Amino acid sequence: MTRVGWIGTGVMGRSMCGHLLDAGHEATVYTRTKERAAPLLERGAAWASSPVEVAAASEVVFTIVGFPTDVREVVLGPDGVLAGAREGSVLVDMTTSEPSLAVDIHEAAAARGVAALDAPVSGGDVGARAGTLSIMIGGEAATVERVRPLLEAMGKTIVHQGGPGAGQHTKMVNQILIATGMIGVCEALLYAHRAGLDPATVLESVAGGAAGSWSLTNYGPRMLSGDFAPGFMVDHFVKDMGIALAEARRLRLSLPGLALAEQLYVALQAQGGGRRGTHALVLALASLSGIDWRH
């Protein structure tokens, strides 16, 4: 049994912390909007009124919040985790955030005798509920081994990718793949539509072969039925692509496909789609050619 702290109880965090409770761990929870923590509190988690209090009560603190600014505040801020973390404790940030911030946190934590990992996830709300997330980890190997049993309650694919920031970099790789692949799925369905094909029949021909992808199989049918509920929200995805593009610029790496994807998603936001799922990209691409997709 480990005394864990949990900060951030959105769609992802709530399921993930729930798996730790199921596994018999004690949890102290903080989140900005207390009612979102209610399902965890009902299951026996304790409430803390700030990140610093969470840290004071915990051996391992997990954070999964929205944006890098949120990470900075809940970890490095005056009421943040590091202000209260005990020597020898571990901080695991599972937010998708900046690799350079992960390095900053690792250094600030080390200065207080706290070990830090960056451990963003992929697999979405479905993977969080099922405990099948992919967890991509940056930090020291010994720290990874210390918290591995906890991570195994939340994820299926748990891989140590390298030093501080390597988890975040790996998540950027994941997002680059999804972003550019999504353009292909949208354009393919739009072509099928304009060519007068039946898109569902087209999927029978193309989804099982060299053109196949998780996005095509899982999002293609939702695009066709006009179901744009998130899954993963456009506003968060634009944040991720912004991080990836900034990192790529810093690394002197030109990524024209990612840049195009980001601009198309910005257009989708401009058209009011920020809170839809990422597969709503088809609406922005349809609008380019004057296609009313939800005909």
Next chain:
Amino acid sequence: MTRVGWIGTGVMGRSMCGHLLDAGHEATVYTRTKERAAPLLERGAAWASSPVEVAAASEVVFTIVGFPTDVREVVLGPDGVLAGAREGSVLVDMTTSEPSLAVDIHEAAAARGVAALDAPVSGGDVGARAGTLSIMIGGEAATVERVRPLLEAMGKTIVHQGGPGAGQHTKMVNQILIATGMIGVCEALLYAHRAGLDPATVLESVAGGAAGSWSLTNYGPRMLSGDFAPGFMVDHFVKDMGIALAEARRLRLSLPGLALAEQLYVALQAQGGGRRGTHALVLALASLSGIDWRH
């Protein structure tokens, strides 16, 4: 037993015609370079010295050649299939070619009492050898049923997509997916490389989830090992993307992702990569940032 004609014995055609021989059909073969037909002739296929002679000897003629101009010559030219095809016979063009040419051929064939299908394939050399191709068919349903037993010797996924040209349009959907998805795979691996990650370890984290695709699983490792032998050749892929872009323009459909992919592949040709496999796109994207990929 059907007397089939076969025109075009490249990597794909040779395997596909071989399956028809294995199934007990008689084949008459023509191809531009006779020695490429030798493996089929050794297995009992008859040689004809022109497409018109192939047609005269056959109930069902299959063509799978290089470019739309080749299709036009082999089918509609003075020594072409239609000049010799018997009334009641069937022509199946399996080349990836122009939807509008498929419509022209269907009409010219109908005027001579010949039924025509456009039936391009995906699955590559591996699928051709294994008889697991996806065959995407345009034309009349009754014609599809007549030749279905022959197609089943070559493919696993055999779907009638609609009237004349619908097979070619479906293949374009397939190529749009592959083209844009390949940008994502290349950019993701380049990011991993520049960020100092171990790309093979990164694949462990990302290939099994929402970022996963056939291209990532099958081409990612070949990109990493520097194996750029085709699979499917860049020069042919550029032809396909050109057809898709021209059709999209005609359909008043803007496809910015496909347009970017096509330009990057043109750059790869300019750098001498036309006869490599399509996954060599990583070389062109690497060159943008001054990365010598085969380090």
